[in-house]
Amino acid sequence: MDRISDDSIVDHIEDVFRRRGAESYLGEEVTIAQHMLQTAQCAEQAGADNSQIVAALLHDIGHYKNEIPETSLAKGVDNFHEEAGANFLEDYFPLSVVEPIRQHVAAKRYLCAVKSDYSERLSPASVHTLNLQGGPMNAEEVEEFEKNNYLEQCxxxxxxxxDGKDPERKHPPFSYYRPLIESLVKR
Ligand SMILES: [Fe+2]
Known part of the structure; x- marks a missing residue:
């Protein structure tokens, strides 16, 4: 896939949600689209700013690896979903959107290290992937992670x-968030 222009990036994202959104999400009871829309809703309900809402909405887009242009994938080392997603989105969105996405797996490893009861919040599938992702951070990794300029957002x-994994939860459709995404595209 060729590079996507700034003018068509939001169309592309909407198209990915439409065509691929119903795919199951690695052992969770929600689809990937439900999960991302609910995560955005949680951000909005918490009074988050626009960058944080868009980060929440797009944080797992890297699971759709074949919807990401080769030029973005070529930047990555192993292209785990958080890296693939961030390397793709950084061409279009500010760091305040991209950095929390890049760090959302690291943030899980961080929180499991610094909060003894954090793992109780994780779904069974997320506990499983935590172990594949290296488990809780060690002290050195925690220290390094805390230097991130977007630590709070991460x-x-x-x-x-x-919180965005509830099969019963009602949430707005993609179209509700589209103007917000548009407003953050760097041009
Ligand atoms: Fe997620």
Whole structure:
């Protein structure tokens, strides 16, 4: 896939939600689209700013690896979903959107290290992936992570990520968030 222009990036994202959104989300009871829309809703209900809401909405887009242009994937080392998503979105969105997305797996490892009861919030599937992702951070990794300029945003996204997995929860459609995404595209 070729690079996507700034003018068509939001159309592309909407198209991905429409065509691929119903796919199941790695052992969760919600689809990937439900999960991302609910995560955005959690952010909005918590009074988050626009960057945080859009970060929440797009944080797992990297699961759709074949919807991401080669030029973005070529930047990555192993292209785990958080890296693939961030390397794709950084061409279009500010760091305040991209950095929490890049760090949302690291934030889980961080929170499990610094909050003894954090793992109780994780879904069974997320506990399983935590182990594959390296488990809780060690002291050195925690120290390094805390230097992030968007530390607070990274942590908050992670909380909403945990909460956006409820099959019964009603949430707005993608179209509700579209103007917000448009407003943050760097041009
Ligand atoms: Fe997620």
């Amino acid at each position: 942590i908050q996204l992670r909380y909403w990520d945990e």
